[in-house]
Amino acid sequence: MVLLPSNLAFIDLKNTNLLYLADQGLLETEALIIGLLDTEDDSKAFILDSTIFYPQGGGQPFDQGLITINDQVFNVTAVKFSEGLVYHFVEESLSQDLISQVAVLSVNVERRQLNSKLHTAGHLLDVAMSNAGVSFPPTKGYHFPDGPYVEYEGMIEPEDRKALLEKVEFEANQLIKRGSKVADLIVESYDELHQHCNFVPAYVPKDKPIRVVKVANVGCPCGGTHIEDIADLGSLSVHKIKVKSGKIRVSYRLG
Numbered sequence: 001m002v003l004l005p006s007n008l009a010f011i012d013l014k015n016t017n018l019l020y021l022a023d024q025g026l027l028e029t030e031a032l033i034i035g036l037l038d039t040e041d042d043s044k045a046f047i048l049d050s051t052i053f054y055p056q057g058g059g060q061p062f063d064q065g066l067i068t069i070n071d072q073v074f075n076v077t078a079v080k081f082s083e084g085l086v087y088h089f090v091e092e093s094l095s096q097d098l099i100s101q102v103a104v105l106s107v108n109v110e111r112r113q114l115n116s117k118l119h120t121a122g123h124l125l126d127v128a129m130s131n132a133g134v135s136f137p138p139t140k141g142y143h144f145p146d147g148p149y150v151e152y153e154g155m156i157e158p159e160d161r162k163a164l165l166e167k168v169e170f171e172a173n174q175l176i177k178r179g180s181k182v183a184d185l186i187v188e189s190y191d192e193l194h195q196h197c198n199f200v201p202a203y204v205p206k207d208k209p210i211r212v213v214k215v216a217n218v219g220c221p222c223g224g225t226h227i228e229d230i231a232d233l234g235s236l237s238v239h240k241i242k243v244k245s246g247k248i249r250v251s252y253r254l255g
């Protein structure tokens, strides 16, 4: 994202505190407005000292919702993260006197729940693949409602794909039926990260504490939002495996 500094008013631009990492159930709270973005191409956004809004990333869509300041209501249409700051994009006009005011944030619950479900299902797919007897490193997740999938690095022969698809779907639904709480923890070292996770992507920094999310007791470095228990997924349909250029794309949908 390109910022136009002359149009960025701020009082203290420190990193936005990402409240959803510690408490995913917090869907309404207050925060201090510390900056406004108002660019020549008419992008307008709030920057807050903390936020419950999930900015798009890791294959999970951004949250939407409302920011209310006194009796002014702003519709948050997009949320993006850039260099430590979360930008809450709105369409309404912004004025300088909004800076330093306290805002009430409320996240659209339905959208968040759907995104959390689809994202958690992506983790579950990784575990189901492993339980089905294949071990491919996941390289990309797309957890949007319009056609979610996870991509893995590897190759599956055409004649083996249908059987694998059925096996993965079976394993995923076995895990859902049994149910288990989604857990998260912060690990301090790269070695510890490897103890909790089957795969650690190369982009994960080696010198910082990392959040690990455990779905069906298998860890994965992740900054997204999740549901509390995989039983709440209901069921999962794993409906397509496509292999191209060394990438295996496994498509799924909530049952």
Ligand SMILES: [Zn+2]
Pocket (backbone or CB within 6 Å): 119, 120, 123, 213, 222, 223, 224, 225, 226
């Ligand atoms: Zn996750």
